[in-house]
Structures are given as structure tokens and as C-alpha cells.
Amino acid sequence: MRRTLFIVATASALLLTGCGKPASIESVDSLVQNPDRLKALRAQCKADHAKVGNAQCNAVAEATRQRFMRSTPSPYANDPVAPAPPRAAP
Numbered sequence: 001m002r003r004t005l006f007i008v009a010t011a012s013a014l015l016l017t018g019c020g021k022p023a024s025i026e027s028v029d030s031l032v033q034n035p036d037r038l039k040a041l042r043a044q045c046k047a048d049h050a051k052v053g054n055a056q057c058n059a060v061a062e063a064t065r066q067r068f069m070r071s072t073p074s075p076y077a078n079d080p081v082a083p084a085p086p087r088a089a090p
Contacts, residue, residue, distance in 0.1 A: 025056040031063035038063055 031038045038060065045057040 025053065025059055028059050028063045028066065031060060032066050035067070038067070 026037070026041070031041065041052070041056065041060045042064065044052045045060055049057055
């Protein structure tokens with residue numbers, strides 16, 4: 001009985017040692033404000049999604065979406081668009 005209790009206690013201790021604190025992720029708001037960090041994390045998620053983690057890659061995707069679909073005007077909104085060249089007559 002003691003031996004079984006010792007084995008169970010040892011196994012429980014080993015399992016709890018393996019359960020670490022989950023890695024903190026960067027928030028969507030902080031990534032929206034820091035485009036260089038967002039770009040770096042996007043590359044890391046593309047290279048090794050499992051290593052970076054699903055939660056962090058989801059935050060990166062949401063920050064990318066928010067930057068793309070922001071309500072403020074695009075910095076390219078005032079750039080002139082060149083007209084299409086005239087088509088050749090058949």
C-alpha cells in the first residue's frame with residue numbers, strides 16, 4: 001500500500017512539474033500600435049505556428065485585420081491613381 005501511494009505521489013509530482021505557466025501573449029491593441037513587432041510575429045507564425053502558439057497567432061491575425069480594416073483613412077487615400085492607358089483601335 002505504501003509503495004502504491006509513493007508511486008502515485010511521485011507520478012503526480014512529475015505531472016505537475018510539467019504543467020508550466022502558460023506563456024503570456026501580446027495583446028491585439030499593442031500589436032496594432034507596433035507594426036514592426038506585428039510583422040515579426042506574423043513571420044514567426046508563418047514559419048512555426050505550433051511553436052508560437054495558437055492564441056498568439058490568433059491575436060496577430062486579429063491585429064492585422066484591424067490595421068487593414070481600420071476606420072481611419074488609409075495613408076494612401078490621397079495618392080493619385082494613374083488613369084488606364086488608352087486602348088488601341090482594332
